[in-house]
Amino acid sequence: MELGMIGLGKMGANMVERLQQGGHKITGFDPSADARKAVQAAGADAVDSLAALVKALPAPRVLWMMVPSGKITDDTVDALLPLLARGDTVIDGGNSNYKDTLRRAKLYAEHGLGYVDCGTSGGVWGLKEGYSMMIGGDEQVVEALRPIFETLAPAKEQGWGRVGPVGSGHFTxxxxxxxxxxxxxxxxxxxxxxxxxxxxxxxxxxxxxxxxxxxxxxxxxxxxxxxxxxxxxxxxxxxxxxxxxxxxxxxxxxxxxxxxxxxxxxxxxxxxxxxxxxxxFADKLLSSMRNEFGGHAIKKE
Structure with missing residues (x-):
């Protein structure tokens, strides 16, 4: 399967490498030129913008986001929205708040776009050991993405699964x-x-x-x-x-x-x-209380 990876930090880069080892074709994007060069050195393609990433992928597109939760995720989701076409799917593999995930998924659904939340555990050891993945999303969409999850997991049928509808992966x-x-x-x-x-x-x-x-x-x-x-x-x-x-x-x-x-x-x-x-201040006040009611000594700084 061919997919795009957004966010090429340590964990994202390791996921790219593991996916490549599993036979997937990966094109990555990261604002950092050094991060892009690192995954290129490892044999993956890399581009310098989200627009270029979307253009490089065959439809229907699959894009995996591995970026920090909060504003960066919101900014990425918003920037992708006008670039994508009906049937494309975005996977949020970061540690987003599930309430934010529900909001983003609703927005994408209104535009005919798939949104899957994948709570991902494994850290820097995931490349070697595999990743534990708790996935939320439409059952058919998740099933279509099975080859990706099987490759990233410790084993094809271990350490990952769809736990429920969108939002449930990040909640879990x-x-x-x-x-x-x-x-x-x-x-x-x-x-x-x-x-x-x-x-x-x-x-x-x-x-x-x-x-x-x-x-x-x-x-x-x-x-x-x-x-x-x-x-x-x-x-x-x-x-x-x-x-x-x-x-x-x-x-x-x-x-x-x-x-x-x-x-x-x-x-x-x-x-x-x-x-x-x-x-x-609380500990200082506690010490003073003991002195007030019991005459206990106060240790000076």
Missing amino acids: KMIHNGIEYGMMQAYAEGFSILKHKRDFGLDLHQVGEIWRYGSVVRSWLLDLTTDALEKNPNMDGVAPYVVDSGEGRWTVDAALELSVSAPVITLSLMERYRSRDDDS
Whole structure:
């Protein structure tokens, strides 16, 4: 199958390479000339505009977007709209908010265009391991795109599937990432407790290696955590600042909207916020409260 890839960053470029390995013909576009040159060096075609990309593809066209969520996705969707023809399909493989996806899909449907949302997990390891893909969209449209998903997945019948109508793919990926927040927080807290038990002199990398086999907490995330501990046991040079890309917030929002209790995911999100406050007014006020009611000492800066 021939398709266009919009967004040739690390993940997009890796997807291009995997698709090429599967026999698909790819033409890519990215605003960055360096990104275009990189995929050309890997054997793919690349063009310097969306118009040129659409022109290079046979009808009905299939275009996969791998761009950041929010305004960049909106701008790309809007720019493509007048360039496409009835029967063309756009796949949004980024981490868009599912509510934005519903809005964009409605607009495209009014013009006879297909819109498929593909929540994509796998990161930088996807080229080697394959991508986990949660897909939302019209059943017939998704089925027509099967060769693409089979190529990108870990195996033809594993790690991907149509989970429901348009919007459901990004919703499912949002919850996936919310779960990821909680898992990451639990591993981080557990290893921190181990590290603080200094009289045992525990080797955290060794503990991680033990847990990787036979343990009920084994996972790919633990594998990656253990690798990180081997490379940098004390996390030297790493700032205690954890960013979030939005999915955790959206998961908590969904839990509130649906009246579903999600304390672990919510608290893991709050901990990320806390990591960014290097001059916590709240902690200073807590210390002052203890001093006021109990005369407890205040640690000075």
